[in-house]
Amino acid sequence: MSVSSSGSAAYSGSLEGSNAQRGLWSSRLAFILAATGSAVGLGNIWKFPYVTGENGGGAFVLVYLLCIAIIGIPIMMAEVMIGRRGGHSPVNSIKAIAQRDGLNPAWKLVGAVGILAGFLILSFYSVIGGWAISYVGTTASGQLSGQTADAVGAIFSGLLSNPGTLLLWHTVFMALVMLVVAKGVRSGLERAVSILMPALFVLLLIVVGYAMTTGHFGQAAAFLFQPDFSMLTTSGVLVALGHAFFTLSLGMAVMMAYGSYLPKKISIAKTSITVSVIDTGVALLAGLAIFPIVFANGLEPGAGPGLIFQTLPLAFGQMPMGSLFGTLFFVLLIFAAWTSGISLLEPIVEWLEEQKGMNRTVSTLGAGVVCWALGIASILSLNLWADFAPLGFIPMLEGKTIFDLLDFFTANILLPLGGLLVALMAGWVMSKPAMEKELALSPGTFNLWFVTVRFITPIAVGVVFIYNLM
Ligand code: PHE
Numbered sequence: 001m002s003v004s005s006s007g008s009a010a011y012s013g014s015l016e017g018s019n020a021q022r023g024l025w026s027s028r029l030a031f032i033l034a035a036t037g038s039a040v041g042l043g044n045i046w047k048f049p050y051v052t053g054e055n056g057g058g059a060f061v062l063v064y065l066l067c068i069a070i071i072g073i074p075i076m077m078a079e080v081m082i083g084r085r086g087g088h089s090p091v092n093s094i095k096a097i098a099q100r101d102g103l104n105p106a107w108k109l110v111g112a113v114g115i116l117a118g119f120l121i122l123s124f125y126s127v128i129g130g131w132a133i134s135y136v137g138t139t140a141s142g143q144l145s146g147q148t149a150d151a152v153g154a155i156f157s158g159l160l161s162n163p164g165t166l167l168l169w170h171t172v173f174m175a176l177v178m179l180v181v182a183k184g185v186r187s188g189l190e191r192a193v194s195i196l197m198p199a200l201f202v203l204l205l206i207v208v209g210y211a212m213t214t215g216h217f218g219q220a221a222a223f224l225f226q227p228d229f230s231m232l233t234t235s236g237v238l239v240a241l242g243h244a245f246f247t248l249s250l251g252m253a254v255m256m257a258y259g260s261y262l263p264k265k266i267s268i269a270k271t272s273i274t275v276s277v278i279d280t281g282v283a284l285l286a287g288l289a290i291f292p293i294v295f296a297n298g299l300e301p302g303a304g305p306g307l308i309f310q311t312l313p314l315a316f317g318q319m320p321m322g323s324l325f326g327t328l329f330f331v332l333l334i335f336a337a338w339t340s341g342i343s344l345l346e347p348i349v350e351w352l353e354e355q356k357g358m359n360r361t362v363s364t365l366g367a368g369v370v371c372w373a374l375g376i377a378s379i380l381s382l383n384l385w386a387d388f389a390p391l392g393f394i395p396m397l398e399g400k401t402i403f404d405l406l407d408f409f410t411a412n413i414l415l416p417l418g419g420l421l422v423a424l425m426a427g428w429v430m431s432k433p434a435m436e437k438e439l440a441l442s443p444g445t446f447n448l449w450f451v452t453v454r455f456i457t458p459i460a461v462g463v464v465f466i467y468n469l470m
Contacts, residue, residue: 056231
């Protein structure tokens with residue numbers, strides 16, 4: 001993926017100057033690939049199926065889809081727009097807009113929320129990325145062939161009960177992420193996204209094909225798409241909202257950073273919709289791949305974070321050429337997680353570079369190592385500290401381990417909060433003519449977007465927050 005001017009490192013971190021000096025994405029496709037690389041990851045394949053299972057299926061999926069359409073896409077447009085208008089890294093973009101449009105510089109808080117969220121998410125994301133790495137060996141060795149659900153479950157519990165192995169793979173994953181962020185050059189990675197993402201899609205289709213042979217495909221489709229509102233709780237709505245932000249990489253200023261490289265002539269609305277549709281498509285396919293296997297083997301849909309590791313290996317153990325497909329699948333999953341992980345570490349590294357004057361290697365090492373160390377708490381939450389619920393005295397956090405708390409606090413609180421600030425900024429304080437020019441929509445469509453970010457998003461996020469915190 002090349003950029004049209006000034007160097008190969010598209011959004012590398014040398015963020016001085018305006019867009020014109022920084023080199024823009026060469027095309028709409030380049031931006032879509034980078035944004036998709038960030039959006040499609042463990043959120044789609046690991047998290048979506050398990051939170052859907054935990055929250056009762058269809059009604060949850062419907063709320064999640066509504067959140068994507070009504071909240072996610074408009075916020076993504078707002079983020080990309082702020083980034084492009086600002087033309088700098090998120091914190092400096094907001095500063096630049098604040099100066100130009102006369103806003104209060106306190107809006108920089110959006111950037112701060114993003115930096116903190118990315119750092120905290122990466123600490124546990126890397127642990128799950130490590131699970132995926134470990135499963136490459138498990139599938140490649142053929143030990144899953146013809147296994148029963150119990151045996152596959154035992155392999156997974158074996159992994160979780162072993163802090164040393166978890167630490168090893170967590171370290172490998174974090175090192176992969178740090179390597180790319182330290183180098184600051186991602187041109188090769190974007191090219192890889194254009195090949196590996198479609199490959200992941202095809203492999204998911206193969207698993208869906210297998211899932212159709214289990215005889216439980218209809219039941220799974222009904223579970224996913226027939227809403228049963230009696231299964232929906234207020235906390236389920238919060239999880240659906242948080243997941244919409246998490247899966248689209250929103251509320252964290254990532255899309256803002258990428259947007260600052262988007263050439264002016266490219267439509268922000270079309271690109272945002274494309275990225276969101278791809279991301280949602282991958283998640284739904286993952287659901288269609290996994291739930292038939294869950295029902296065919298009498299497994300529990302609400303089994304939690306281990307769901308894909310207890311179901312997909314069963315499919316790979318039973319289908320023809322399963323070891324090959326399984327190995328390939330987990331390699332591609334690592335890749336998808338890797339490109340997302342990079343976008344999680346990037347904001348804090350950029351901030352250390354710009355605001356603290358540290359060089360890129362030192363900031364990557366510093367932030368990466370601290371994040372890695374925090375990841376150890378998530379690893380221990382899976383075994384030695386499995387019963388340790390530090391905030392268990394708060395009713396809604398009862399029984400939540402450190403890992404659960406990090407997930408809850410980032411996805412369900414920080415990201416929607418970041419998104420809320422973006423919506424308020426675009427809806428209430430930024431110059432309207434400037435936004436009209438930036439988005440270049442028909443007046444009707446612009447107003448629809450404007451009303452959404454001005455009223456609908458803040459009210460929806462506010463109501464969900466208030467209901468859950470009461
Ligand atoms: N969207 C990524 C996923 O679904 C996770 C992510 C969240 C990445 C926020 C960047 C920012 O896996």
